[in-house]
Amino acid sequence: MGLAEQKLVMDMVAWASNVSSSVMIIFVNKILMNTTGYGFKYATTLCALHYMACSISIWITQAVGGVKKVTLPFTDLLLFTATANMSIVTLNLSLMINRVGFYQIAKLLIVPFVCLVERFWLQRHFSRPVITSILVVVAGVGIVTVTDVQMGDNMLGLIVAGLSVVSSGMQQIFCRTMQQKHGLSSHELLSNTAPAQGWTLMLLGPFLDRYVSAGWVFNYDWNVPALTFLALSCACAVGVNVSQFMCLGRFSAVSYQVLGHSKTMLVLLGGWLFLGDQIGLKQFGGMALAVVGMVAYGITSNQKTGPPKEKPSETVSLLGKEKGGETRVDIQVHAGSQGKFGNAKKEEV
Template sequence: MAVKQGQTTSVLPAQSPSEKPDASTSDDPPYLEVAGVIAFNFFSSTGIVSANKLVFQGGFGFAVTLTFIHFVCTTLGLLLLARLGVFTPKRLDIRKAFKLAVAGTGFVVFSNLSLKHNSIGFYQVMKHMTVVGVVIIEALVFRKFLSTTFLGALATMCVGVLITGATDFRLNAVGTLFALANILCTSFYQIWCGSLQKSLEANPLQLQLYIAPLSALSIIPVLPIFDNYSPYSPDSIFHFAPTTRNVSSILLTGALALCVNVSIFLLIGKTSAVTYNVVGNGKTAFLFCVDFLIFRRPFEPANVFGMALTLAGVVWYTQLKLKARAEAEKAEKSSAS
């Protein structure tokens, strides 16, 4: 995703996983195929976060330029997949797609900037605050209110994030501002993405084929604002010393960005809503472990408790959401019959 977001700040969010029923049928795909799809999504989604962090720590500190590279790689990859017949492109209203592309650009740019300036643990818990952002925006802008049943889960998430942030060893004002900006952009992106897919009747890959190149174009004017493009500065991108290792790492993140988009599409199509959300929660737990084991995050009990509380809130919210969706579908079937 380009990188997501998470939700992890996927790269680009796909359509809701609720479209496929949870009950097993005789037409279910083979277990090995499902396992392969789950593994593909899990390792590409967690891999891109870790790979981006390594690129930043390796000396390439140009987060917005890296985002631009991700969008270019995603565009080229989607064109190749369309050529191979993986999906069929669809002509869409470019004006509607451009609005989503701008929001998507903001969400991916601020996601990478948040990852650059924050620890993986704080980056990940702040990504989950997108749920709260969506709830607030829908209430204030669209007058759509969430049931009080979900308030306990949301409160648990918020308390967990506050504890994690207050005890984070890399807490800083710049990183926090980028994380908050990421929540705002991602919230609007997810709201518009869901409504636009329905109105255009397009699947995620068809929509992304428009969004990725438009996002790449819209990000060009802001490159000199966030990254150093001054030819006279020793820290500018023009003085970055490319090596086989760091160029390969950058291109790897671009390939992973494409893999994340494709794997989300495959996971939604091959499994159920429960599987999709369980895998998502598993990715969060895994990234917490990566932060401690690979990036040497200091072990502090209060900080670990904050992360665990956030994850517990996410799991609680997910279960309530799935239950509410199942009840709504059951009621809809009953009224139809």
């Protein structure tokens, strides 16, 4: 087998692994947390177990010399950990409270939110086609949201979904900012932040879950089927992060957009086929409109443009890591805008 064929095989393995693990974790978590499933309604503790599983896989990789150890300044680590914890907790709460379809469509709002922050924080100017595509996404999500609220009067689910969008968008921004400032790969950043997130969520999880669910995780019925799904959920979390690392730098921006859209469509289809999500005509139209807007955004945001006239800039990509899907956003960060963070230290294993 030649080098070209080997690369094609590895690309297909990376693509399939990322899609399957990202889609599977959503349905495994939904079955695990749903009252009609195993009733594990402790979203924060579940997040902690995910990150502890990822930490163990990273420690094993470091032990065999596959990844460098990274030491981040405490303030940077604290800021990122707090934001990332809020993101993953609210995402899992949204998945627990809302339908799978609404959960997945609401996540598309992360892109408009990040663009809004970049517009006012980094003074990025968007082209008219990009703005139009973003407005199409917002309109589609708005239709789905209004329909869901009217059908179920689920204001709590709407609020949690909104918090997940804001926190996930900020996590994406901080993630790329720290990677740029400290010169880290995504896997090196994860090797430092995953243990911090795992331990903090493990300590806070039972108390937060007690407040949200009115029950202690320690009183859960730890039967074999539930433990099996819990272990499968943790395995999927590790699979998402490993496949994410395999995909980084392997695909172009447009290819990564297609990867994200394929996962969105599979999640929506799976929710309808396997979890009994009821999709009316208005909801289907809103979902289709939101996905079309995302596809248009992927095309227009990756079109070549002329060099900036005022300030030098470098093109970067924000890659959101969620349990259950990723969103890639191409932005421009003006030089000198990353100066809030300290220096990272790398140690060879």
